[in-house]
Amino acid sequence: xxxxxxxxxxxxGSTHAHTGAWVAAVLRSxxxxxxxxxxxxxxxxxxxxxxxxxxxxxxxxxxVLDHELVITRIPNRGVFVTSPGPEGVREIYGVRRMIEPAxxxxxxxxxxxxLAAIIVDARKALAxxxxxxxxxxxxxxxxxxxxxxxxxxxxxxxxxxxxxxxxVFHAMGDAPDFHSHYVERNAGLVRLLAEGKREEAAxxxxxxxxxxxAELLAHLGESEGN
Numbered sequence: 559x560x561x562x563x564x565x566x567x568x569x570x571g572s573t574h575a576h577t578g579a580w581v582a583a584v585l586r587s588x589x590x591x592x593x594x595x596x597x598x599x600x601x602x603x604x605x606x607x608x609x610x611x612x613x614x615x616x617x618x619x620x621x622v623l624d625h626e627l628v629i630t631r632i633p634n635r636g637v638f639v640t641s642p643g644p645e646g647v648r649e650i651y652g653v654r655r656m657i658e659p660a661x662x663x664x665x666x667x668x669x670x671x672x673l674a675a676i677i678v679d680a681r682k683a684l685a686x687x688x689x690x691x692x693x694x695x696x697x698x699x700x701x702x703x704x705x706x707x708x709x710x711x712x713x714x715x716x717x718x719x720x721x722x723x724x725x726v727f728h729a730m731g732d733a734p735d736f737h738s739h740y741v742e743r744n745a746g747l748v749r750l751l752a753e754g755k756r757e758e759a760a761x762x763x764x765x766x767x768x769x770x771x772a773e774l775l776a777h778l779g780e781s782e783g784n
Contacts, residue, residue: 578618596641663760665706
């Protein structure tokens with residue numbers, strides 16, 4: 559935890575520095591990047607020192623992240639990064655089904671070259687058996703898809719969803735095949751988009767999300783049953 563905190567950026571230079579919103583954005587980003595893992599305890603003193611903010615400002619950030627279901631506050635124990643359960647997975651995929659197929663179908667700023675470059679990185683990670691890098695590439699892929707909308711609000715919403723997704727992906731660390739077969743599913747979407755087949759790609763995206771949700775729920779059910 560200390561190493562993770564020491565890697566957090568200082569507030570200097572940001573127009574939003576030292577605000578609760580800025581701190582929430584920093585922590586959300588670190589969770590989305592996999593630097594803060596499910597179950598990690600967030601020390602008020604350590605984070606206040608690392609970010610150069612007061613404890614009151616940090617508590618404002620915690621309130622925001624608690625509302626987003628990214629952290630959990632447990633009385634008399636502290637603040638922890640959330641470990642999403644089945645209901646959390648259903649909520650995440652409900653949001654994704656509304657955003658991502660629409661981005662694929664109508665996004666005016668679709669960047670197929672950027673998506674293809676992410677596939678190159680994902681395939682390198684797959685060849686190396688690097689699960690963390692496959693998960694990173696997958697996060698980048700879906701972030702780029704939503705960037706196609708050109709909407710700052712949707713991109714901010716997706717950042718929140720990706721932070722929750724990272725927590726879910728961590729639960730799949732003992733199921734490497736979950737990550738590996740989505741590398742080629744992402745590649746298939748890029749091929750359709752490169753051919754201008756947006757409607758087919760949007761339909762494939764919906765099926766993709768349905769399958770991923772079902773796999774995650776099945777895995778979580780098995781884990782809870784053990």
